[in-house]
Amino acid sequence: MPNFHDFFDDKPRDKCGVMALYGHPRAAELTYLGLFALQHRGQESAGIVSSDGQKLIPVRGMGLLADVFRDQSQFKVLEGSWAIGHVRYSTTGSSSLTNVQPLVVNTKDGVLAVGHNGNITNEKALRRKLESEGAIFQTTSDSELFVHLIARSKAPTISERLAEAAKQLEGAFSVVLITADGIVVARDPHGFRPLAMGRKGDAYVFASETCAFDLIGATYERDVMAGEILTVTSRGCESLRYAESELSMCVFELIYFARPDSHIYGTSVDKVRRKLGKILAEEHPVDADIVISIPDSSNTSALGFSHRSGVKYEIGLIRNHYIGRTFINPSQFMRSYNSRIKYNAVRGVLEGRRVVVVDDSIVRGTTLKKIVASIWGAGASEVHVRIASPPVRWPCFYGMDYPTRRELIAAFATPKEIESYLGVNSLRYLSLEGVLEATRDTPSNYCTACFSGNYPVKLTDPAQIAELADPDKEWARAELEKVLRTME
Numbered sequence: 366m367p368n369f370h371d372f373f374d375d376k377p378r379d380k381c382g383v384m385a386l387y388g389h390p391r392a393a394e395l396t397y398l399g400l401f402a403l404q405h406r407g408q409e410s411a412g413i414v415s416s417d418g419q420k421l422i423p424v425r426g427m428g429l430l431a432d433v434f435r436d437q438s439q440f441k442v443l444e445g446s447w448a449i450g451h452v453r454y455s456t457t458g459s460s461s462l463t464n465v466q467p468l469v470v471n472t473k474d475g476v477l478a479v480g481h482n483g484n485i486t487n488e489k490a491l492r493r494k495l496e497s498e499g500a501i502f503q504t505t506s507d508s509e510l511f512v513h514l515i516a517r518s519k520a521p522t523i524s525e526r527l528a529e530a531a532k533q534l535e536g537a538f539s540v541v542l543i544t545a546d547g548i549v550v551a552r553d554p555h556g557f558r559p560l561a562m563g564r565k566g567d568a569y570v571f572a573s574e575t576c577a578f579d580l581i582g583a584t585y586e587r588d589v590m591a592g593e594i595l596t597v598t599s600r601g602c603e604s605l606r607y608a609e610s611e612l613s614m615c616v617f618e619l620i621y622f623a624r625p626d627s628h629i630y631g632t633s634v635d636k637v638r639r640k641l642g643k644i645l646a647e648e649h650p651v652d653a654d655i656v657i658s659i660p661d662s663s664n665t666s667a668l669g670f671s672h673r674s675g676v677k678y679e680i681g682l683i684r685n686h687y688i689g690r691t692f693i694n695p696s697q698f699m700r701s702y703n704s705r706i707k708y709n710a711v712r713g714v715l716e717g718r719r720v721v722v723v724d725d726s727i728v729r730g731t732t733l734k735k736i737v738a739s740i741w742g743a744g745a746s747e748v749h750v751r752i753a754s755p756p757v758r759w760p761c762f763y764g765m766d767y768p769t770r771r772e773l774i775a776a777f778a779t780p781k782e783i784e785s786y787l788g789v790n791s792l793r794y795l796s797l798e799g800v801l802e803a804t805r806d807t808p809s810n811y812c813t814a815c816f817s818g819n820y821p822v823k824l825t826d827p828a829q830i831a832e833l834a835d836p837d838k839e840w841a842r843a844e845l846e847k848v849l850r851t852m853e
């Protein structure tokens with residue numbers, strides 16, 4: 366049964382956020398602050414590993430950063446002027462302490478720790494191969510593959526060992542490593558997940574999103590290139606291109622996942638989201654009195670919609686920001702209040718108005734259905750839904766945690782059917798061309814597989830291929846009803 370978070374975070378979740386810093390006497394504290402800005406990328410566990418040049422020092426645990434780092438004394442332990450950090454949401458491997466990253470391991474070449482964002486698509490085949498050669502895995506996380514492959518390499522330097530490992534891995538990885546000599550970061554040749562490089566004085570900083578740089582006062586320099594490894598030690602920063610770039614960056618980071626104050630893939634997330642909203646208004650205009658967003662993720666695209674359509678933007682839903690993990694698996698009694706805990710409709714704004722609701726995406730549709738009901742309940746005279754992305758019909762194997770196809774409402778229902786399921790006057794989606802138009806000023810190719818079914822890395826795992834089959838419509842509908850009933 367889905368847990369409470371599934372009901373109210375009916376959105377894809379990214380696997381993780383990573384951070385690395387070299388050359389600052391308070392490296393661990395700055396890494397901690399940077400991870401705070403990346404907390405939206407993962408809330409299941411958090412960890413920092415620092416180095417004083419002799420040893421690696423880890424502090425890791427389950428929960429939010431604030432749960433793991435409870436007092437200042439932990440930073441006294443995390444000595445040294447280089448550190449890496451990680452916040453995790455598990456998409457492969459279970460949510461348990463053994464899978465908490467950074468993973469720390471002893472190898473014949475010394476101790477190292479690794480933090481990974483993304484999903485390795487050939488994990489199972491590689492795991493079987495390594496196990497047949499005697500490898501013993503300590504975790505169920507695909508990220509452990511880095512450790513085993515690096516440990517097996519006979520290459521002379523850590524960056525070359527990582528390059529050998531990276532060439533065997535398929536799928537998505539933006540990865541940070543720490544050794545007693547320094548830090549190493551890399552991005553897969555498709556550049557699925559973002560990874561930016563910045564400077565804070567003489568220190569080098571790397572993070573999944575530049576909002577982490579803003580928080581610690583670092584300056585963005587450039588993205589780590591797809592297929593590039595950067596090694597930072599006392600000798601400076603060295604770049605190694607281990608593969609040609611074949612860019613297919615995750616477009617969903619721009620639509621939903623990254624924070625709007627971040628700069629990823631060489632562009633401003635805010636700017637792209639506003640364009641998504643503007644193009645959506647051009648493609649699907651509607652006579653209405655007000656435009657509202659579903660906070661916070663669709664605020665910016667709703668502003669763009671309002672700007673282009675001339676329909677006034679209003680705050681029609683209030684989000685409760687204090688729902689924590691304590692609400693997982695609530696009692697039946699509490700579930701009867703579920704639909705009002707996270708969002709409340711503002712009657713004074715909505716009553717008697719023709720309302721356009723802009724959302725960034727629909728995954729299951731269950732949360733949106735509940736929100737629409739509360740907008741009607743607040744007295745709206747018409748409700749029109751506009752989605753700033755195309756229908757999500759296909760699963761993601763590159764690090765975004767979608768439900769299976771049978772849980773993706775657009776995989777088994779037409780937009781018209783979804784419109785009637787939601788109970789709205791109209792539902793329209795932005796076209797894929799519209800999404801690509803919004804990203805046009807970035808010189809990049811994007812992965813659009815969850816909308817188009819065109820997977821840039823060929824799927825070889827039979828379980829993943831089986832996931833692509835059309836879901837049984839009747840069965841999928843019945844399952845959706847079950848989810849809805851547990852929300853009532």
Ligand code: SF4
Nearest residue numbers: 615761765812814815
């Ligand atoms: S399938 Fe969708 S969510 Fe996954 S990487 Fe591609 S665009 Fe992003």
